[in-house]
Amino acid sequence: MSVRRVAATAYREAAPALAASVLGGLFAGAVLGGMRAQLEAVDGLLVVVPALLATRGNVYASFGARLATGLHQGIIEPHVAAGDRRLRAAVGAAMGNGLLASGFAAAVAFGVLTALGRPVAGLATLVGVALVAGLLSGVALTGAVVAVVFAGYRRGYNPDTLVGPLVTTTGDLFGLAFLVLAVRLIVGGV
């Protein structure tokens, strides 16, 4: 195939997914744009935002990929049974890793901002906000990933192609929306 043909095919195949993620990203942007009160109330919160959003993507995309692989291999069933040991372990690990990375991001940001002499909220506030936001968005994303991967698989879709777009579009949105809620819960008022 000529370069032109390859490029045209690649463009056509990628454009719909990219357009969908742009739409999701604009929604997330709307939430971030409406967060100015929270960003001003908690110094250093904006510094943590990319890490928190990336954590959602990194943890829950790999959780979804793991579920998809498990379904393909037939070692988990596409039904939610609270007693399923493997499903519980995968959910537990995703939640645990997500919370650890969120708290760690807040602590690193606090340390660096303090060392640079830049204004930063208290360590407990920043870590508390990150953990509460991590917990809430973790619950929401776990539910979304399990529901979509299982339902998609039962309807005959390849779960591998569902996970990436699902996590990138909902991850940022949930991540930021719950960050607003977390600031309200921890700091109150704003």
Added chain:
Amino acid sequence: MPRTWSVRAITRASLPILLALTVVEVGSGLVLGTFEATLLQYPSLLVLVPVTIGTAGNLGSILASRLSTAFHLGTLSFDPGDDDLAGNVVATVMLAITVFPVVGAGAWGVAAATGSVRLPVDVVIAVAAVAGASLAVLAVAVTLLATYAAYRFELDPDDVVIPVVTNTCDVLGVVVLFGAVEVLV
């Protein structure tokens, strides 16, 4: 390869890289923090942040997974004259050039719909377009480098390239956006 489905095994496999990527992302947050005042002053630029870094990461990961598939099929060669390679690179740049002006207009529209806008729409479109075109070139470079490194070190590009590319593009996204804002606003 059978994997162990226990909290401990999953954590041991993924936590170290997760924490390393988190440190990288705090780096991009620090860049974001340096122009926080500008972002808070112009809501349309704040709206642009997640969509710019997300789209840059997606461009990189689409290219990475296409190259990775070609690599597994044995049809990829790291030769600038390779049609597969050149075609995918051209498509990535074309996607960026066509999508980012829409991203800019969308961000301005979102800011206008949800509050007040203080920047004219053409400035926001210009910021998005310039940042997007620069990011496309950088995303292509990072993806090619990471895929080539995976190939040289005999790692499966599916495992390593996508996390490296998406997180690097997050950081580059913020840095390039900062640059575009400094020059154009």
